[in-house]
Amino acid sequence: MAAWAAVAVLCAPAAFAQEAAGGDRGAMSVQFGIGEHYGRAGLNYETPALWQTSLGSGWGRLTLVGEFGIAYWRADGNRTDKDAWQVSATPLLRWWPGASQRFYAEAGIGATFFSTTRFANKTISTAFQFGDHLGVGYRISADKEIGVRFSHFSNAGIKRPNPGLNLVQLKYKQRF
Numbered sequence: 226m227a228a229w230a231a232v233a234v235l236c237a238p239a240a241f242a243q244e245a246a247g248g249d250r251g252a253m254s255v256q257f258g259i260g261e262h263y264g265r266a267g268l269n270y271e272t273p274a275l276w277q278t279s280l281g282s283g284w285g286r287l288t289l290v291g292e293f294g295i296a297y298w299r300a301d302g303n304r305t306d307k308d309a310w311q312v313s314a315t316p317l318l319r320w321w322p323g324a325s326q327r328f329y330a331e332a333g334i335g336a337t338f339f340s341t342t343r344f345a346n347k348t349i350s351t352a353f354q355f356g357d358h359l360g361v362g363y364r365i366s367a368d369k370e371i372g373v374r375f376s377h378f379s380n381a382g383i384k385r386p387n388p389g390l391n392l393v394q395l396k397y398k399q400r401f
Contacts, residue, residue, distance in 0.1 A: 249273040249288075250400045256296070258376065258394030262304055263345045265392055267296030267311075275316075285322040292317055292333070300345035309344045313337035313356055327364045329372075334358070337378060350384040362396065372396040 251273050258265040272291040279286045291314065298309040315335025322328065337356040342349050355378070362372025374396060379389035 252398045252400040254396050254398035256394045256396045258392040260390060260392035262302060263298055263300045265296050265298050267294050269294035283323060285320060285326055288319045290317050298344060304345045306341060306343040310340040311337055315356055329362050331360045347388045348386055350386055351380045353380065354378045355381050368400040370398040
């Protein structure tokens with residue numbers, strides 16, 4: 226329940242972002258990823274830009290968005306603890322280089338909660354984990370984007386063991 230309250234509080238600025246960001250719109254995305262011995266499928270809501278600035282002299286612009294998601298993880302093979310659910314809230318800083326602003330690079334660190342502390346023969350010790358993300362993407366049209374992202378989930382040493390979960394994800398995003 227506390228996680229959903231935190232998501233609601235973090236979403237509140239989005240109500241005011243439309244005008245501030247020059248008409249930017251929210252989006253939904255699907256992500257599919259693979260890791261060492263597991264896969265992940267996620268559905269995310271992305272806020273309109275919460276902040277943006279032009280970098281001038283052909284360097285493009287920076288935007289800050291919020292990404293809120295739910296995901297299902299599945300371990301492969303004979304691994305124990307095969308299933309896990311995850312909810313997350315992540316601020317993402319995105320750089321749109323150049324004049325066309327079709328390509329972007331993104332980075333973010335956010336909070337995430339897993340439904341279990343045992344998954345894919347690993348003990349992750351805490352349901353709370355940090356999610357670190359680095360990605361690149363391409364705007365196909367005003368409403369559609371594709372991207373690839375590397376993500377690392379760990380508890381940053383809050384409790385041991387802390388093996389972390391790493392994966393590469395493909396993303397398709399649709400603005401509305």
